[in-house]
Amino acid sequence: MDKNSPAENDQDGKELETLQEFLTFEVDKEIFGIDILYIHEILKPVPITRIPNVEGFILGVINLRGEIIPIMDLKELFGLGFCDILPSTRIIVVVNGEKRAGLLVDSVKQVIKVHKDKVSKADEDLSVNYSELIESVSQFEESLILNLNLSMLMDYAGEEA
Numbered sequence: 514m515d516k517n518s519p520a521e522n523d524q525d526g527k528e529l530e531t532l533q534e535f536l537t538f539e540v541d542k543e544i545f546g547i548d549i550l551y552i553h554e555i556l557k558p559v560p561i562t563r564i565p566n567v568e569g570f571i572l573g574v575i576n577l578r579g580e581i582i583p584i585m586d587l588k589e590l591f592g593l594g595f596c597d598i599l600p601s602t603r604i605i606v607v608v609n610g611e612k613r614a615g616l617l618v619d620s621v622k623q624v625i626k627v628h629k630d631k632v633s634k635a636d637e638d639l640s641v642n643y644s645e646l647i648e649s650v651s652q653f654e655e656s657l658i659l660n661l662n663l664s665m666l667m668d669y670a671g672e673e674a
Contacts, residue, residue: 531629535651537622537658538605541593544622546651546658553606553613555621558598571670575604575615582606583670584615590646590669609663614670625658627651632660 535546536555561573561584570590574581584604588596596602601620606613631652648662 532626533629533632533651534624534626535658535660536605536624537653538603538618539620539622540587540591540596540618542619544656544658545587545618546625546660547605547607547616547663548660549624551607551609551663553608556604556606556615558602558604558617568669572617577606577613577615580613582613582615584617585666585670586617588617588619607663607666609667612667612671614667616666625651625653627653627658 534549536549536552537544537546539545556577559575561575563573564571570586572584572586574583576582586596588594596617596619599619602617603621604615604617605621606615632649633651634649646662646665647659648665649660651658651660
């Protein structure tokens with residue numbers, strides 16, 4: 514009986530560990546994902562206070578209930594031009610440890626659940642300008658989702674803001 518208990522626990526644990534959830538969003542018609550554990554909230558665009566002498570992808574900062582949050586234009590960071598503010602545009606506020614930042618995206622899609630065996634580490638030879646920011650690639654239905662490396666993104670926000 515003791516031999517069965519750990520096996521049953523392993524089975525239960527594995528069942529919970531096989532799914533990973535990502536918030537998916539669009540930037541320049543490409544679908545990206547961020548692990549749902551790092552999402553603080555999603556905002557409609559609000560007035561952004563500009564900061565002088567920062568990289569072009571840092572749009573400025575917002576005051577979110579008393580906390581100053583740097584806002585990054587992912588389209589500009591990826592070298593694809595600037596994000597237009599449209600009715601579908603959103604700011605995804607992410608949190609990593611004590612750091613928070615806002616990511617300006619074209620639109621938010623959905624939260625997806627992906628089996629971990631469908632998530633592959635990103636190949637370092639990805640032929641995109643922003644390949645160092647891609648942590649992994651997920652297969653979801655007929656699509657490939659580029660999952661962002663949040664730690665590296667937060668480093669970009671921290672250096673500039």
